[in-house]
Amino acid sequence: MRLEAAVLFDEGVPPREVARRLRVTAKSAYQWHQAWREYGAGGLASRGPGGQRCKLSARCREKLAEYLEQGPAVHGWDHDQVWTSHHRHLETRRESGQSARKCALLTES
Incomplete structure (x- = not known):
């Protein structure tokens, strides 16, 4: 979904409209827009699952x-x-x- 946002940002679509089209919060769209401006589409790539590492042996x-x-x-x-x-x-x-x-x-x- 974030990569779809990158395409929309490339097309000049503003973050609020990206949020509406992708059905995400405006906050997320603005954060994605900031990452896109700083790092390009690569800044929106997934970094994998969050959370702690497994502690079970x-x-x-x-x-x-x-x-x-x-x-x-x-x-x-x-x-x-x-x-x-x-x-x-x-x-x-x-x-x-x-x-x-x-x-x-x-x-x-």
């Missing part, structure tokens, strides 16, 4: 991936056949004693 991530692969019903969540973020949080805490929010692996739906 590699072994814990492997074990958790296997656990999640088995599905929720195997672990007593038989009323639902999909892992929700709430399920994942509770199960991770139960299995590892660590919060599911600490690992980017668990944020994938």
Whole structure:
């Protein structure tokens, strides 16, 4: 979406109109416009996901991936056949004693 904004800025479209067309906040459009003016379209490229790095050990991530692969019903969540973020949080805490929010692996739906 930010690269679409770069094309619009190249065409002379003002930030407020970019915000309207792309259905983003005016604040975002103005921030993008500033980055575009300073660095060009490259300034609007994604820098990847934000947040902290995973604090779970590699072994814990492997074990958790296997656990999640088995599905929720195997672990007593038989009323639902999909892992929700709430399920994942509770199960991770139960299995590892660590919060599911600490690992980017668990944020994938």
